[in-house]
Amino acid sequence: MSLRIRTIARLTGIREATLRAWERRYGFPRPERSENNYRVYSRDEVEAVRRVAKLMEGGLSVSEAIAQVRASPAQPARQDSRLMERFWAAVMVLDADAADAVLEEAGEQLDATAFCDTFLIPALREMASRLDVAREHLASALVRQRLRLLLAGMVSASDGPRGLLACPAGDHHEGGLLALGVHLKARGWRVTLLGADTPAEALHGACVQVRPDVVALSFVRRREAQAFLTVLSESLQACASVPMVVGGPGAREHLKTLFTLGAQYAESAEELIAIWQQVRNAQNRP
DSSP, X not given: OOEEHHHHHHHXXXXXXXXXXXXXXXXXXXXXXXXXXXXXXXXXXXXXXXXXXXXXXXXXXXXXXXHHHHHSOOOHHHHHHHHHHHHHHHHXXXXXXXXXXXXXXXXXXXXXXXXXXXXXXXXXXXXXXXXXXXXXXXXXXXXXXXXXXXXXXXXXOSSSOEEEEEEETTOOOOHHHHHHHHHHHHTTOEEEEEEEEEOHHHHHHHHHHHOOSEEEEEOOSOOOHXXXXXXXXXXXXXXXXXXXXXXXXXXXXXXXXXXXXXXXXXXXXXXXXXXXXXXXXXXXXX
């Protein structure tokens, strides 16, 4: 699978400009070029960048970290692939226990964000094309349960900003929302998850109770323009003055409406955090 540099930056937390600088100075990572001359990266490159970032967190310089990764290349992608095939095999025979055991094993081998980005979310995305309805329901329930466990097991910062996360009324696909929660929590945020099919009145009650810094809504289901406008308007009114960041494929086709109503759009935790920081800086200006 080939990935663009923007996706690599989102998956690894390393800025696009930094990745380009590493490429110029160290020849790392090594993207190929698409027909349109865009940089494209493999899953192996994603994992190599993750390893460099982790080594730098441990105190190594960028040159030392890159040299170490080059000297001892890991093979997580192949291991992930074997685990994924075992997961699909268990799902195909409707063996929930065996499928869940594979998820447990994968979770033990990867950190929280890597488990989310390289295993759980790709599994959710592939289900519709791989499985019939019964098997998709079984697999989806297991993956969403694992995402919830992953999120619940992460330690929250006691004083971090708080995000209130929900899918709007009528939207039941919460996988992306759960993944957002994992990434925010990994970056020191406190997360309040309302989950799927959250009506406007429930959003209002939660905003009054927890006083979030940001409300994040995930629109996956496609809506006609008027239906989208109605749902988003009601959600914005329910959350009053709290900044609202909207994401998901169901919102991407209604960006003009979204911005006109006063919401913001983000495709990753990094983009959401950047929006929140911009809002906070604007509020702090004299």
